[in-house]
Amino acid sequence: MTSSVARGPYKPGKIRQQTQEKILQAATQAFSVHGFNGTSMQSIADAANVPKANVHYYFKNKVGVYTAVLENIIGLWDTVLNDITAEHEPKQALCDYIDAKIKFSRTHPRESRVFAKEMLSGAPHLQAFLEEDYQRWFSGRIAVFTAWIAAGKMQPIDPAHLLFMIWGSTQHYADFEPQVVHSLGTEALQQHHFDQAAATIKQVILAGCGLE
Amino acid sequence: MTSSVARGPYKPGKIRQQTQEKILQAATQAFSVHGFNGTSMQSIADAANVPKANVHYYFKNKVGVYTAVLENIIGLWDTVLNDITAEHEPKQALCDYIDAKIKFSRTHPRESRVFAKEMLSGAPHLQAFLEEDYQRWFSGRIAVFTAWIAAGKMQPIDPAHLLFMIWGSTQHYADFEPQVVHSLGTEALQQHHFDQAAATIKQVILAGCGLE
DNA sequence: TAAAAAATTGACTAATTGGACAAGAATTGG
DNA sequence: CCAATTCTTGTCCAATTAGTCAATTTTTTA
Incomplete structure (x- = not known):
């Protein structure tokens, strides 16, 4: 049998x-x-x-x-997030990154929230990550933005705070979902809400960086 | 005695x-x-x-x-946050709001984090707030932005998602402090970090809305 | 197929915690 | 100054919970 x-x-x-x-x-x-x-x-x-x-x-x-x-969550990022590299044009790289980040908020809200809660508690279990992999990734991105600005491909914007803006804006849809849901007067966030979010964020960030 | x-x-x-x-x-x-x-x-x-x-x-x-x-936290906002009204010009109103919001992240990080944690848990104790005061405030702001756009004072940007961007960007400095601290290579966030944050956010948001 | 290894499971324990309560101390108003 | 009220505090209890353990079953290997 x-x-x-x-x-x-x-x-x-x-x-x-x-x-x-x-x-x-x-x-x-x-x-x-x-x-x-x-x-x-x-x-x-x-x-x-x-x-x-x-x-x-x-x-x-x-x-x-x-x-x-x-x-597991940290591993997911490495898998899912497009990276911002100097080989790409700023506009394309930023769009790809924002799209990927918003997609992550849509497809992995639970993972996003666990990570956020850990941060809110002072990230006691993320010290190693913050001091190694993340630190390296972050300074690498700063270098990319700095190169873009030096090459005149982008307005001079503080790269660190620009990254925080993108992070904060995209995280928001997973981490503050109840607020977003009530604001938009919907029952739950749908694909088109995330599309609209990504479009708006890209519109503001690109124009904000003088890339339109 | x-x-x-x-x-x-x-x-x-x-x-x-x-x-x-x-x-x-x-x-x-x-x-x-x-x-x-x-x-x-x-x-x-x-x-x-x-x-x-x-x-x-x-x-x-x-x-x-x-x-x-x-x-107590909700009460603090009413006290501290400047409001966005149609009487003001978009540029001034947005600047004031961003400044006030960043200042709140600096002066009340604990309150910000309690609120964020509640949101992350689905906001079970904030239903009343979200459905009443907040709902009212939010739709009021949408109306202001819509009026500005109709009057040609501002590029057509989705007001809801623009507000989320401002919220997310400013909250980030209180809620993701460990990440920000490690990124900036500092021990703790100082006044000048918040100043630089506010300046960058204003720069990007204003240019992003065609207000420069 | 039989022994070894891996996986499953119920029962038990020690520690923590939210909350109740009643006795006593301090403060207030007349 | 005295009675009423407000406030303080030590003690106790029932419930929850992380973690242990040993017995049993299932799966693998040879």
């Missing part, structure tokens, strides 16, 4: 990887709404449909689950 | 008001870092230098303390 074909071949680590992923998703959802302290191991287990002891089998402890969620 | 002058005249309700305020400030600080669930009544009491039972004497329960904090 249960042929190896029907069940699929057993691969070592497959169960581990699948159950871990299930727990990770459940935890991301829970942390995004209730925060670290507001989320119980039991509630994560329930949402993942495993007994609580099983969560402890795959993760050392609650902090272990939480840091795994954070690391 | 202890003259009534030295102690000041006893006013009924004075003690209540003072102790309540002390607890409220301690609670704001605690909630801003650890969130609702991460903050214990004991820790609030300790920070306010009163026994825990005293907190329960002035507030019905933990939710009572929390909503008092939120109401």
Whole structure:
């Protein structure tokens, strides 16, 4: 009856990887709404449909689950976000980045919120990230903007604060969703809301940088 | 020894008001870092230098303390934020609003963070606010922008998303402080960082709206 | 197919926490 | 100065929760 074909071949680590992923998703959802302290191991287990002891089998402890969620989020960015490089023209690079960032707010609002909550708490579990990968990425982008400005491809705008503007503006649609929803008089944010958001942000940023 | 002058005249309700305020400030600080669930009544009491039972004497329960904090924050905005009205020219009104908003991020980061955390959790304790006062304020501002655009005083920019940009950009300096601090390579944000932020935001937004 | 390894699970424990309460101290008004 | 009111505070309790453990089942390997 249960042929190896029907069940699929057993691969070592497959169960581990699948159950871990299930727990990770459940935890991301829970942390995004209730925060670290507001989320119980039991509630994560329930949402993942495993007994609580099983969560402890795959993760050392609650902090272990939480840091795994954070690391997963950081990995997502590397995968999803187009980078701003000097090879591209400012206009195209900024448009691509804004589009990708808005798309992230739409497709990964839970991840965005977990990250935001961590920042709001002083980012105690993100020190390493902020001091290494992020620092490197940020100064790299500053260099790109500086080069663009030096080459006369862009008005002289403080690159750091420009990046913060883009960050803040795009994050807003995930992190302050209730406010946006009420403002727009809708039930939930739809694709066209995000399209309109991206269009407006690009319009203002591009004109603001003298790129139109 | 202890003259009534030295102690000041006893006013009924004075003690209540003072102790309540002390607890409220301690609670704001605690909630801003650890969130609702991460903050214990004991820790609030300790920070306010009163026994825990005293907190329960002035507030019905933990939710009572929390909503008092939120109401206090909303009240602060009404006091501090300049309003955007059709009587002013767009340029001046936007500058004033951005300046006031950045100043709020600088002078009230804790309040800003409590509010942001509440939003991130779906704003369960802000439904009334979002559906009443805020809704009214927001549609009023939309009307102002629409009038400006109709009068040719401003480029046609989606007013709602423009407001979100301003909100997101200015909030960022309070809510994502660790990121900003690491990005700017400083120990803590200083007055001049906020000045530079406000200048850049105004520069981009004004040019973005065709107001330069 | 049998032993080894990996995964599942229920039961238990120690610690924390929100809240209740009542006794006592300080303040106020007459 | 005295009674009423307001405020303070130590103590206690029930509920929740993170984490442990050992027994059992399932899966893999040889």
